[in-house]
Amino acid sequence: MPTIEVRDLTRRFGEATAVDAVSFDVAPGEIFGFLGPNGAGKSTTINMLCTLLKPTSGTGSINGFDIADQQDDVRRSIGLIFQDPTLDERLTGWQNLQFHGLLYNVPQKVFERRATELLDMVELTEKVHRGVKTFSGGMKRRLEIVMGLLHHPKVLFLDEPTIGLDPQTRLRIWEYVTKVRDAEGLTVFLTTHYMDEAEVCDRIGIIDQGRIVACDSPDALKTGVGGDIVTLKTADDAAALAALTSGGFNAKSTGAGLELETERGDEAIPHLVRLLDAADDCRVKSASVQRPTLDDVFVRLTGREIREQEASDLDAMRSMHAHHGGGR
Amino acid sequence: MTRDDLARTLRGAYTVWYRDVLSLVRDKARLGSSLFMSVIFLVGIGFGLGGVIGKVGATSGVGAGTAGVPYVQFVFPAMLVMTALFAAMQSTLSIVWDREFGFMRKILVAPISRTSVALGKVAGGVTVATIQVAIMMLAMPLIGFGFHPLTYLWMLLLVILFSAVMTALGILIAARQKSTQAFQMINMFVMMPITLLTLGSFLPSFGKGVLATVFKAVSQINPASYAVDALRQISLGSRLPLAMSIHSAIIDSLILLVLFVVFAAPGVLLFNKQD
Numbered sequence: 001m002p003t004i005e006v007r008d009l010t011r012r013f014g015e016a017t018a019v020d021a022v023s024f025d026v027a028p029g030e031i032f033g034f035l036g037p038n039g040a041g042k043s044t045t046i047n048m049l050c051t052l053l054k055p056t057s058g059t060g061s062i063n064g065f066d067i068a069d070q071q072d073d074v075r076r077s078i079g080l081i082f083q084d085p086t087l088d089e090r091l092t093g094w095q096n097l098q099f100h101g102l103l104y105n106v107p108q109k110v111f112e113r114r115a116t117e118l119l120d121m122v123e124l125t126e127k128v129h130r131g132v133k134t135f136s137g138g139m140k141r142r143l144e145i146v147m148g149l150l151h152h153p154k155v156l157f158l159d160e161p162t163i164g165l166d167p168q169t170r171l172r173i174w175e176y177v178t179k180v181r182d183a184e185g186l187t188v189f190l191t192t193h194y195m196d197e198a199e200v201c202d203r204i205g206i207i208d209q210g211r212i213v214a215c216d217s218p219d220a221l222k223t224g225v226g227g228d229i230v231t232l233k234t235a236d237d238a239a240a241l242a243a244l245t246s247g248g249f250n251a252k253s254t255g256a257g258l259e260l261e262t263e264r265g266d267e268a269i270p271h272l273v274r275l276l277d278a279a280d281d282c283r284v285k286s287a288s289v290q291r292p293t294l295d296d297v298f299v300r301l302t303g304r305e306i307r308e309q310e311a312s313d314l315d316a317m318r319s320m321h322a323h324h325g326g327g328r
Numbered sequence: 329m330t331r332d333d334l335a336r337t338l339r340g341a342y343t344v345w346y347r348d349v350l351s352l353v354r355d356k357a358r359l360g361s362s363l364f365m366s367v368i369f370l371v372g373i374g375f376g377l378g379g380v381i382g383k384v385g386a387t388s389g390v391g392a393g394t395a396g397v398p399y400v401q402f403v404f405p406a407m408l409v410m411t412a413l414f415a416a417m418q419s420t421l422s423i424v425w426d427r428e429f430g431f432m433r434k435i436l437v438a439p440i441s442r443t444s445v446a447l448g449k450v451a452g453g454v455t456v457a458t459i460q461v462a463i464m465m466l467a468m469p470l471i472g473f474g475f476h477p478l479t480y481l482w483m484l485l486l487v488i489l490f491s492a493v494m495t496a497l498g499i500l501i502a503a504r505q506k507s508t509q510a511f512q513m514i515n516m517f518v519m520m521p522i523t524l525l526t527l528g529s530f531l532p533s534f535g536k537g538v539l540a541t542v543f544k545a546v547s548q549i550n551p552a553s554y555a556v557d558a559l560r561q562i563s564l565g566s567r568l569p570l571a572m573s574i575h576s577a578i579i580d581s582l583i584l585l586v587l588f589v590v591f592a593a594p595g596v597l598l599f600n601k602q603d
Contacts, residue, residue, distance in 0.1 A: 050437050053603050075439040084430030090351045099350075102343040103438040131354075147434075 001064065003028045003155055003187040004049070008058035011044050018044040020210035021058065026155075026187055026203075031178070033201035034191040035294065037306045041210040042191035043083075046159050049189070051075055063154045076104070079153035081144050083160035093128035093135065093143050097150065104151035111150070118146040122176055138169040145176055149186075156180075158190035162197060174200050193306050195294040204294070208302045222292040225300045228265030229292075233257040233285045234276060243279035244272070265289030337447070340440030344448025345455065348419065352456045359460075362415065366464045369407045373530060374400035374471070384532040384572075397567050399532070400471050405559035406529045408483070409552050411464055412457040412491045413526060417519055419453030420498025424511040442600040446499055450592065453495030454488055461487045473563060482562045486577075489584050490555035496591035497551070503598035526552040532572070551587050554580040 002025035011019040019041040026032040034042045047053040049060055051071040060067040063077040087096050094115075101111040119125045122142040132140065141161070148156055156177070162170040178200070180186050190201070198204050198218065205215040214221060232251075234240040237258055244251040244260065249272070251260035262268045269287050276282040298306055352358065378399035426432040435445055462484060469475050501518060505511040525547050547553045558580035561573050575583070 051602075052433065052437060072439050075437055078437070080434070080437055082430055082433060084433075086430045086434035088347065088351060088431060090354050091347070095350060099343065099347050100434075102346065103340075103435065103440060105339065105439070 002026055003030075004032070004060070004062055004189060006045075006049070006058070006060045009045065009048060009055050009060050010057045011041075011048060011053065012056045017210050019048070022207070022210070022212055023058075024205055024212060024215055026189060028187055029181060029185045030203065031181060031188040031190070031201045033198050033204045034189075034207050035193065035195075035198045035204050035298070035306075036191075036207035037193055037304075040207045042207055043159055044210075045207075046157055046189070046191055050078060050080060050157060076151075077154045079148035079151065079156045081141075081148045081156070081158045081161050083163050085140050085144065086147075087132045087135075087140055087143065089133045090131070092131050093124065096132060096143065097128070097147060100147045100150055106151050114150055114152070115146065118149055121179065122146055138165060138172075141165060141169065141173060142176075145173065149180055152184075153186070155187045155189060158188065160191055160193070162192075162194070170194075170197070195298075195306070198294050206298060206301055208304075213301045214297070218294060221294065221297045223263075225292045225297050227261045227263045227292075228268075229290045230260050230262060230265045230268055230272065231257050231288045231290070232260075232272065232276075233287075235283045235285065236281045239279065240276055240282040240284075243276055243282055247275045265291070337441055337444045340444025341448035341451060343440065344435065344445055345451040348422070348449070348452025349455050352459070358418070362411065362460050363463065365414070366407065366411055366460075366467075369410070370400070370404075370464075370467060370471075374403055374407070377530075378403070381532065384569075397564055397569075398472060401473065401564065402532060402560070403530050404468070404471065404473075405483075405563055406526065406556045408461050408464060408487060408559060409490060409529075409555045410523075410526055412461050412487050412555075413494055413523065413552055415457035415460050416453045416491045416494035416498060417515070419449065419456055419495055420502050421508075421511070421515070423449060423499065423502040424505055424508050427506065428508050443596055446503075446592075446596045446599040449499055450492055450495045453498070454491045457491035457495075458484060458488055461491075468563075479562060479565075483559055486555060486558050486562065486581065486584075489581060489588070490551065493551050493584050493588045493591060496588055496595050499599065500591050500595035503595055504601070521546075522550055522552055525550040526556070529553055529556040551584060554583050558584075 004024075004026035006025070007023050008021045009019060009023070010017065010021050022041075022045060024032075034045065036042055044053065048055050049062060049067055051067055051074050055068065062074050065073040065077060067074055088099070091099070097115050098111075101108075101115070106114070116125070119128055122145055124139065124142055124146070127135070127139065128143070132143070135143065148158075158177070162173055165173070174197070177188060181188055190197070192198055201218065203215065203217050204221060205212045206221070207213070214224075216224070231254075232240065233256075237253055241251055241253055241258060244258070249260050249262075251258050253259075266289055269289065273284050273287065276284050295305065298304075381399045383396035384399050384402040423432065426435070436442070465480060465483065468480070473479075497518070501514050502511055505514065525543075528543060528547060529552070553574070557574045558577040560568055561577045561580075574580075
């Protein structure tokens with residue numbers, strides 16, 4: 001049985017349809033990502049799955065519980081890490097954790113063991129008794145991860161979990177999440193507009209204007225777009241081009257070298273090198289493979305790019321917002 | 329509602345309450361500024377204005393026969409109410425803040441009922457207000473109220489009731505507000521008049537004329553005026569000139585109780601409504 005099961009989930013706000021008949025399954029222990037630009041319907045979907053928003057139509061279940069009829073059971077089954085911090089800045093890190101433990105009715109003994117273990121993992125043990133006000137953005141996010149996992153959820157929801165964080169912190173956060181997934185069979189559902197973050201997922205649903213336009217593993221999605229691009233530099237490009245063409249490869253000259261598209265670029269290179277070595281004066285000086293990126297996949301499917309510029313403007317606003325929040 | 333449900337609702341409310349109180353205790357700036365405001369009130373208005381007004385009720389015709397009450401004692405109950413009013417407003421503002429900064433989402437996706445959240449918020453607002461008022465009441469023996477523990481207890485109970493009314497009203501307003509701006513707009517139209525009307529009860533008399541009549545009439549819809557009225561009667565007892573009280577303390581309390589239900593019931597219902 002899938003851990004998350006969604007059928008024709010739809011949400012309208014007045015005239016606008018934010019999420020339009022979305023269906024998908026997420027298997028136990030899977031990391032599933034929603035990739036799409038801002039306003040594509042990612043957060044609306046997460047809000048419906050977390051019981052914050054009622055679906056207009058369609059159904060969804062989490063851990064076997066219906067998101068409309070068994071909300072309390074759904075809530076007990078999930079952990080959340082939102083894009084905005086959910087910490088009380090006036091309290092210490094530990095007090096925030098205690099509050100979370102109370103909210104989820106975690107028994108004191110279990111709480112202490114779990115909190116200690118998770119704090120150790122995210123390396124916050126020494127700083128957790130300080131006021132959250134003094135925490136850096138990365139520390140806050142790590143504390144949120146501890147909270148999201150504190151009550152042993154079956155599913156962890158991450159809504160743009162690493163927005164506004166530096167690449168190193170982002171990487172570390174993914175280490176933690178995959179570690180817990182491997183250890184406890186946690187199912188992870190995330191939304192993101194970062195391509196590199198989507199690469200971590202076992203499967204990705206690409207969502208645009210409220211609809212899922214493609215849903216598969218990152219590799220399969222990229223393969224669907226086209227083959228790898230192999231770039232070669234040789235001692236004599238013109239001669240090499242002739243040799244490749246007669247060898248059955250559809251190569252073209254880019255001026256700076258030769259380029260050809262093939263299914264598995266990494267496996268094609270040895271063949272190409274052997275072929276060119278056999279020909280005269282065509283010794284291969286360098287070879288490189290470029291796989292299609294998820295960017296390419298997105299452009300191919302929607303005809304648009306996920307506009308990073310727009311996203312980073314929003315990030316900047318967000319961090320300003322958070323800054324003001326710190327002063328309340 | 330089963331016994332189990334009730335226990336869970338109360339546990340949830342306790343959790344929300346616990347965080348509010350913990351936050352207050354740690355928020356030294358807020359505690360400090362509220363104490364500072366009390367001192368300013370007491371010294372500036374109580375003694376400053378009191379020096380000009382002198383005794384209340386001694387010379388005016390209506391209070392004839394009583395010795396009159398020092399102005400600082402007359403105005404002190406109004407100051408307590410004002411303190412409770414501000415504390416309750418602050419607490420409900422925190423709901424909107426929490427929502428704006430994501431903290432409320434965390435509470436709303438937790439396995440506790442919305443009713444728990446609303447009840448916990450009321451309890452939190454009441455506790456914070458009562459603590460601030462209780463600290464202020466420590467000054468009472470110093471300004472000539474004597475030391476009457478039972479009187480103080482009655483006063484505190486009344487403050488609890490009044491701050492419950494105001495927190496419930498705040499929750500009713502905040503329940504569906506998405507942004508701080510919208511809340512502050514509505515708050516202006518509700519809380520500003522209440523504050524101004526309550527300031528009116530700092531005066532021993534509104535004088536005569538049309539404006540005074542209007543002001544008196546409007547005061548009837550101000551929950552704070554009932555709280556001030558009752559607190560004055562409890563704290564001053566027979567020293568309060570008869571004509572200066574509106575209802576008996578019992579009636580005042582009953583009116584406040586009714587207001588609480590009138591505000592709290594739709595507040596909790598609205599809070600339970602899911603988008």
